[in-house]
Amino acid sequence: MNMTALSPSLPKSNLARSIGLILLILVASILLLAPLLTYPLYLIKILCFVLFAAAFNLVLGYAGLLSFGHAAFFGGGAYIAAHAAKVWNLPFELAILAGTAFATIVGFIFGAIAIRRHGIYFAMITLALAQMIYFLAVQMPFTGGEDGIQSVPRGYLLGIVDLENITAMYYTVLGGTALGLVIIWRTVNSPFGHTLSAIRENETRVTSLGLKPERYKLIAFTLSAALSGFAGSMKAIAFQLASLVDVTWHMSGEVILMTLLGGMGTLIGPIVGATVVVGLEHFLATSGLPITFIIGLFFIVCVMMFRRGVFGELKHFLQRRQA
Amino acid sequence: MTDFLGVPIPVLLGQLLLGLINGSFYALLSLGLAIIFGMLNVINFAHGAFYMLGGFVAWYLLSRLGLGYWWTLIATPLVVGLAGIGVERLLLKRLYRMDHLYSLLLTFGVALMLEGLFRHVFGSAGKPYPVPTLLSGGLNLGFMFLPMYRAWVIVVSLAICLITWLVIERTKLGGYLRAATENPSLVQAFGINVPLMLTLTYAFCVGLAGFAGALAAPLYQVSPGMGSSIIIVVFAVVVIGGMGSIGGAIVTALALGVIEGLTKTFYPAASSIAVFVVMVLVILIRPAGLFAREA
Numbered sequence: 001m002n003m004t005a006l007s008p009s010l011p012k013s014n015l016a017r018s019i020g021l022i023l024l025i026l027v028a029s030i031l032l033l034a035p036l037l038t039y040p041l042y043l044i045k046i047l048c049f050v051l052f053a054a055a056f057n058l059v060l061g062y063a064g065l066l067s068f069g070h071a072a073f074f075g076g077g078a079y080i081a082a083h084a085a086k087v088w089n090l091p092f093e094l095a096i097l098a099g100t101a102f103a104t105i106v107g108f109i110f111g112a113i114a115i116r117r118h119g120i121y122f123a124m125i126t127l128a129l130a131q132m133i134y135f136l137a138v139q140m141p142f143t144g145g146e147d148g149i150q151s152v153p154r155g156y157l158l159g160i161v162d163l164e165n166i167t168a169m170y171y172t173v174l175g176g177t178a179l180g181l182v183i184i185w186r187t188v189n190s191p192f193g194h195t196l197s198a199i200r201e202n203e204t205r206v207t208s209l210g211l212k213p214e215r216y217k218l219i220a221f222t223l224s225a226a227l228s229g230f231a232g233s234m235k236a237i238a239f240q241l242a243s244l245v246d247v248t249w250h251m252s253g254e255v256i257l258m259t260l261l262g263g264m265g266t267l268i269g270p271i272v273g274a275t276v277v278v279g280l281e282h283f284l285a286t287s288g289l290p291i292t293f294i295i296g297l298f299f300i301v302c303v304m305m306f307r308r309g310v311f312g313e314l315k316h317f318l319q320r321r322q323a
Numbered sequence: 324m325t326d327f328l329g330v331p332i333p334v335l336l337g338q339l340l341l342g343l344i345n346g347s348f349y350a351l352l353s354l355g356l357a358i359i360f361g362m363l364n365v366i367n368f369a370h371g372a373f374y375m376l377g378g379f380v381a382w383y384l385l386s387r388l389g390l391g392y393w394w395t396l397i398a399t400p401l402v403v404g405l406a407g408i409g410v411e412r413l414l415l416k417r418l419y420r421m422d423h424l425y426s427l428l429l430t431f432g433v434a435l436m437l438e439g440l441f442r443h444v445f446g447s448a449g450k451p452y453p454v455p456t457l458l459s460g461g462l463n464l465g466f467m468f469l470p471m472y473r474a475w476v477i478v479v480s481l482a483i484c485l486i487t488w489l490v491i492e493r494t495k496l497g498g499y500l501r502a503a504t505e506n507p508s509l510v511q512a513f514g515i516n517v518p519l520m521l522t523l524t525y526a527f528c529v530g531l532a533g534f535a536g537a538l539a540a541p542l543y544q545v546s547p548g549m550g551s552s553i554i555i556v557v558f559a560v561v562v563i564g565g566m567g568s569i570g571g572a573i574v575t576a577l578a579l580g581v582i583e584g585l586t587k588t589f590y591p592a593a594s595s596i597a598v599f600v601v602m603v604l605v606i607l608i609r610p611a612g613l614f615a616r617e618a
Contacts, residue, residue: 066424113603116610117562120366120423124558125606128599131555135595249555253431260428292439299432303425304414 031174040170041239046278047177048235053258053270054184055227060256061265062188063220064200066123068252069110069130070228073103075247076133077229078236082149083142085237092155092163096176096233103229104222106133111221115214127249134247148243152236163237173234180227185267187223196220228255250292257295260302263309272311330588336467338588339581344473344542346580347480348374350573351535352557353564354484355528357572358491360561361504362524364423365415368430371554372437373529377403377536378545379441382450392455396537403533404526411525416518434551441547449544476538483531484573491569500524559602564614571614 034043052074059065081099084090090098114125137143144150154163163169187193199206199213206213236242245251254277262273280298284291306313352370359367381399384390390398410433418426454472461470491497503510503517511517536549543549557576564575579598586597593600605613 066427113606116606120427121562123424123427124366124562125602127555128559128562128602132596132599139592139595249551250435253435256428256431290439290443293436293443294439296432296435296437296439299435300414300429303429303432304417307421307425 099233107225263312342584377533565612
């Protein structure tokens with residue numbers, strides 16, 4: 001991923017390209033060496049939310065659909081992956097696949113229902129649909145109610161690498177997240193991705209060009225749900241826990257904040273946002289301050305002061321200076 | 324004792340009554356949401372939080388300041404309405420020209436802040452709230468026992484919904500409001516202070532939510548989570564009814580309360596998702612909502 005690919009509108013100067021390449025190598029080496037510096041489990045959490053936020057950004061930032069129900073895919077995928085690994089004794093890869101498949105199917109169904117309405121109705125419908133998943137998670141016997149599914153076995157990667165080793169788990173999640181981000185990056189830069197952006201800008205015109213916006217939106221929504229489920233599944237296995245926290249509407253709100261804070265419609269934005277929000281919560285958890293209150297405050301500040309997000313504002317500033 | 328589909332009639336009627344009560348609260352909230360949406364073009368996510376705020380204000384006035392139930396019922400909407408004026412003037416006002424999504428996200432932030440604050444200060448547990456002596460006890464209707472307070476909740480909510488509907492549809496003030504929904508700049512040109520009208524509309528609807536909270540306090544305990552659990556159902560109600568018509572919002576809210584009550588009687592496990600299932604069916608059959616005027 002280099003800087004020039006992120007902003008196709010910019011002229012691809014050699015300088016920007018090399019800066020991007022250097023940054024990419026820098027970030028990659030930091031990520032590879034990170035377990036030596038801090039708790040791997042904390043890094044795993046960041047990585048899972050990075051993928052979740054990036055997947056969410058695919059619908060909000062590129063297709064212009066505000067989903068208030070992505071927790072259903074993230075948390076739902078987590079439950080299925082945990083159940084698959086613990087009760088069905090499936091190997092690591094298949095457990096993750098089961099969680100992702102569940103999220104894909106639910107995403108397709110929810111998407112097919114919700115895209116029948118536009119704008120804020122879409123947000124309200126996705127919220128209500130996700131709440132159904134929450135109530136199911138509370139009531140169904142296999143989810144363990146308030147306790148969730150605990151002590152999920154991590155298993156072995158490809159039957160060889162023992163994932164009880166936390167460093168091995170970290171590198172596995174790093175690989176999974178990188179794979180997810182590459183899929184998103186490829187999608188956004190494909191003709192499909194450009195059509196999505198066009199739908200966000202002017203749906204009527206896209207229809208008049210003979211394309212079917214509904215179909216594009218549904219595919220994007222399903223892909224986003226699948227990747228969210230993938231992130232949730234990895235989190236459940238790595239943390240050996242699937243719980244109600246991940247399916248609440250607070251979680252749907254949190255991923256919106258990550259995307260908004262980082263900068264929606266940019267590839268780097270959600271990555272920055274997720275890192276900041278997870279870091280903030282990590283810090284707040286021990287401070288005794290009310291987390292929900294501060295998350296709400298961040299929301300208001302983002303909406304009122306910088307709607308482009310941290311990375312979006314930076315990009316805007318650089319573009320203006322170049323012009 | 325007679326049965327209906329294997330359910331004793333008094334049990335059925337009891338659940339219907341509970342359904343009507345829930346429906347009354349849905350009606351008070353979805354009415355406010357619909358008016359705010361019509362006038363301000365804002366989906367007020369904080370509506371549930373203001374309902375919760377109403378519950379807490381009523382609890383505080385009653386148990387800490389010793390104000391009587393009836394004064395509390397009058398004072399609570401005023402206090403919550405004032406909070407609404409603050410939110411509208413300081414924050415919402417600046418977003419009217421932006422995409423709807425931003426005001427939705429802003430009010431979501433307000434909801435989180437309020438809920439987080441009350442959870443931090445008061446904890447998650449509910450605060451008990453006594454039923455006023457005048458309305459304690461109940462009526463024996465022969466076929467079932469009707470607690471007075473529940474009857475009062477239904478009557479007063481319906482009365483308020485009806486009055487609001489009449490004011491908007493039948494009075495000159497309502498005419499201004501409806502005109503400002505259609506074309507604010509033209510109404511402004513006729514010398515009507517539209518920004519003030521918007522602020523007061525928001526304050527009134529939010530006050531209505533606060534009133535509902537105070538009304539709900541003796542039935543359900545006052546707790547920080549009470550707002551977020553109701554607002555999602557109310558959103559579903561609004562999706563089902565469509566926000567084009569105020570009468571539609573009221574009717575839908577009551578009907579869904581009753582459907583929820585019936586589900587509780589016949590298939591209790593599904594009662595929490597009944598409203599959402601109805602929503603899905605409505606979207607599939609009539610995507611624009613039952614009473615919609617939107618394109």
